[in-house]
Amino acid sequence: MVIPFGAVALLVIPMAVGIETTLLARIGPGLFWAVVLLFGVLVTQRESGAEGSPQRDLLTLLGVDPAARFAATAIANTILVLVFEVAVGAITIVLYDPDVVGWGWIALVLPLVAAGLAMLGTIAASVTTGLGGRGALAPLLIAPIAIPIMLGAAQATEGLRVGAGILRWVLVLAVVDVLLMLAGVLTARPLEES
Amino acid sequence: MTKRTLEFAAAGLLLTALVVGLTVPPDAVQGDFQRIMYAHVPSAWLAYLAFGITMIGSIAYLVTSKLRWDRLAGASAEVGVVFTGLALATGMIWGKPVWGVWWTWDARLVLTAAMFFVYLAYLALRRGIDGLERRAKRSALFGIVAALQIPIVHFSVVWWRGLHQPPTILRPDDPQIDGPLLFALLMGVFAFTVVYAALVRRRMDLALIEDSLVEASRAGEDVAGAAVTAPSVGAKPR
């Protein structure tokens, strides 16, 4: 139910800031990325079938490497976030009519962002397993650390719009993804054991 | 050094820094507003130092499994969030009369704000986890993941704001500062650092007492039903 939630957010914002077409076209892409960051991570926080302690113990007994579990969960989450991005992206284009340039680069940026948020979400979920108030905690854990992902994405789309070089921002996204991959793999076993 | 000595030293140094800050001549450009910097810069320095110590404590815990390091990490984070908040507040109080706005999207302010939220997240995580080892391990791991990302947050924010730095002459830390003004600044940094050390020590004391309460209540728990209690040496089972 996160896609409708993101859609409602996009609908509500012009009610708050005004509906002039130039304003909305200008802020549309940025708002899209903000919604992806803030709401998109929620799709990574759902309880998966392997979350409960008995299920995790079973997986361990079966010899499933925690790092492999992280990778599998991260990949699944990446797909979920990507779907979220596409759905919310379509809604943004409809409601805000932004100037979308450089579809090739966008096709690269979307999965890079999805992977980063997915990995962050997976790590946050395993750090908060079994805690009562997990709902509000994971997004707080993720949001400040995800700033480079959002900056990279927003600056990339803005750069494409004005025709500036965006390589450095794509690089930021790539570096973040690599770091998170390392972090996720290295922390998988200790987190499993706690 | 005993805790009392450290605390008296901290109080004395803080008082001295305050007096120095208020009595040195005003800055040539910023006038008396410069005095706010004598509290802002030390706060910002401590925000980063405390963060670093939390990271060191986290790594040390993961390596040694000694809870003392976890207490250090947690204490430094709590004291750190206070100083980070002060850095933000003083930055804003300086900015309003000087720049005319409470907030500018200056890279440094944005980074400090981001760090403030990372601290809050770390502290919220610690508060939510039961069990000392589990709390220590998970917050240490989260802390390290966060720390790994901070340099990237730094670069991405600096790149983002690269074209929009405020005029050099009105930037918060003036590199041309010298003489008595520099002394006031360094005095502040030194005093605040000692205050930080004293606060962290006391906060670790508190953590030790609270953690031992958690341990004590755990020792009283039934292990396998009411018929069996957890083994304890000497003390009568409850």
Added chain:
Amino acid sequence: MSDWGWVAFAYLVVYGSLGGYVASLVFRIRRARAEADRG
């Protein structure tokens, strides 16, 4: 507000917060010690 007004405001916030934090520490330590003595 005058220049010194802003400076005073800033210092009030800083020293007030530090004082408040120290007070909270003292209070929490006393409370924790009391509970430890009780148990």
